[in-house]
Amino acid sequence: MITISETIKRVRPSMTLALNAKAKELNARGEKIISFTVGEPNFNVPAHVEAAAMDAFKKGYTRYTAESGIPELKRAIINRYQSDYQLTFAPEEIIVSCGGKHALYGIMKTLLNPGDEVIIPSPYWLSYPDQVLMNDGVPVFINTTEKNQFKMNALELESKMTAKTKIVILNSPSNPTGEVYADDEVKKIIDVMIMHPDVVLISDEIYDKMVYAGKFKSILQLSDKIRNQTIIVNGVSKSYAMTGLRIGYAIGPKLIISNMSKAQGHATSSPCSISQWAAVAALAGDQSCVETMRIAFKRRRDLMAKLLQSIPKISCRIPDGAFYLFPNVSAYYGKQNIQNSMDMTNYLLDMGKISVVPGKVFGNDDHIRLSYALSDEDIELGIARMKDALVRLVA
Numbered sequence: 001m002i003t004i005s006e007t008i009k010r011v012r013p014s015m016t017l018a019l020n021a022k023a024k025e026l027n028a029r030g031e032k033i034i035s036f037t038v039g040e041p042n043f044n045v046p047a048h049v050e051a052a053a054m055d056a057f058k059k060g061y062t063r064y065t066a067e068s069g070i071p072e073l074k075r076a077i078i079n080r081y082q083s084d085y086q087l088t089f090a091p092e093e094i095i096v097s098c099g100g101k102h103a104l105y106g107i108m109k110t111l112l113n114p115g116d117e118v119i120i121p122s123p124y125w126l127s128y129p130d131q132v133l134m135n136d137g138v139p140v141f142i143n144t145t146e147k148n149q150f151k152m153n154a155l156e157l158e159s160k161m162t163a164k165t166k167i168v169i170l171n172s173p174s175n176p177t178g179e180v181y182a183d184d185e186v187k188k189i190i191d192v193m194i195m196h197p198d199v200v201l202i203s204d205e206i207y208d209k210m211v212y213a214g215k216f217k218s219i220l221q222l223s224d225k226i227r228n229q230t231i232i233v234n235g236v237s238k239s240y241a242m243t244g245l246r247i248g249y250a251i252g253p254k255l256i257i258s259n260m261s262k263a264q265g266h267a268t269s270s271p272c273s274i275s276q277w278a279a280v281a282a283l284a285g286d287q288s289c290v291e292t293m294r295i296a297f298k299r300r301r302d303l304m305a306k307l308l309q310s311i312p313k314i315s316c317r318i319p320d321g322a323f324y325l326f327p328n329v330s331a332y333y334g335k336q337n338i339q340n341s342m343d344m345t346n347y348l349l350d351m352g353k354i355s356v357v358p359g360k361v362f363g364n365d366d367h368i369r370l371s372y373a374l375s376d377e378d379i380e381l382g383i384a385r386m387k388d389a390l391v392r393l394v395a
Contacts, residue, residue, distance in 0.1 A: 012361070034353065098272070105135075116136075142156050313394070335393040356370055
């Protein structure tokens with residue numbers, strides 16, 4: 001009899017991908033489902049990026065590349081971080097992977113031994129704990145609330161540190177909440193990390209270009225003292241609408257990066273060659289497309305927030321980053337057998353013809369996540385449907 005590993009049995013399927021697939025299936029049947037599920041910009045790939053991908057095909061750049069990425073892309077990453085954040089890195093400190101998710105998995109695979117603990121603020125991006133479990137680690141959560149803007153503080157972080165702590169994850173701007181840590185909040189977290197030099201800090205900066213108040217600062221801008229224990233994760237999926245091209249990267253200490261490269265060589269050989277050349281064009285080319293999307297996302301955030309505020313019994317912070325809102329819908333629990341965020345998700349799909357993500361998969365069952373990476377028209381229609389469905393619950 002074929003058996004499945006105990007590790008994989010503990011891992012959940014990706015709920016966002018599953019819900020998005022269900023919405024597409026219903027649309028294919030003729031039902032008009034508005035999907036607020038996947039964090040995927042609805043913009044086309046920028047024209048100069050598309051042209052670079054086609055040019056790479058014409059030039060025959062279709063062979064294996066170096067396992068950690070082509071030199072041209074590493075140079076583009078270096079130049080982008082130098083230009084945007086005044087940070088200097090060497091090519092040996094960079095690995096290019098098949099998306100930011102793959103880079104994170106590579107870090108877990110490289111660093112974790114059985115029983116090692118990874119501290120994760122909750123709500124969290126849903127793949128963090130499962131990637132830890134897949135690599136025999138132990139997720140340790142710091143539960144945050146709407147009242148404290150869904151942010152962990154330094155005292156909470158210090159209280160969770162043990163002899164088994166191996167990694168701390170900081171995601172700012174955050175998925176699912178959209179919250180952005182202030183500089184002083186990050187500096188206090190850095191002070192804790194300095195006291196634990198054997199613990200690695202992962203700074204997930206995949207939404208760095210989607211900030212709507214102030215200027216985002218990369219983690220090492222705030223202190224160089226933790227450079228030897230910090231790994232920055234980023235990619236081109238969100239900022240350049242290149243989700244399907246699957247290019248992410250990690251920047252960190254040479255020892256960690258070289259071992260990640262070794263593991264990646266056996267896992268994927270290398271990232272897609274054509275996608276890498278497209279990413280070179282994205283990072284090195286005209287950046288006006290990034291600002292165009294940022295402005296559009298800010299407008300959509302404000303539109304969705306205004307519409308949500310018209311729905312009785314819903315509370316929702318207006319965050320300064322990413323492209324998600326995380327409204328609290330728990331006031332409707334107890335109505336028509338809706339007891340939790342999963343029940344609410346099913347109800348809104350059945351009665352409102354909208355697809356959302358239950359907060360439970362992010363570690364907070366009182367909320368649901370809505371992506372506003374879709375058109376203004378779909379936002380207006382979708383939230384109108386949501387309002388109608390919720391009003392029916394209390395009618």
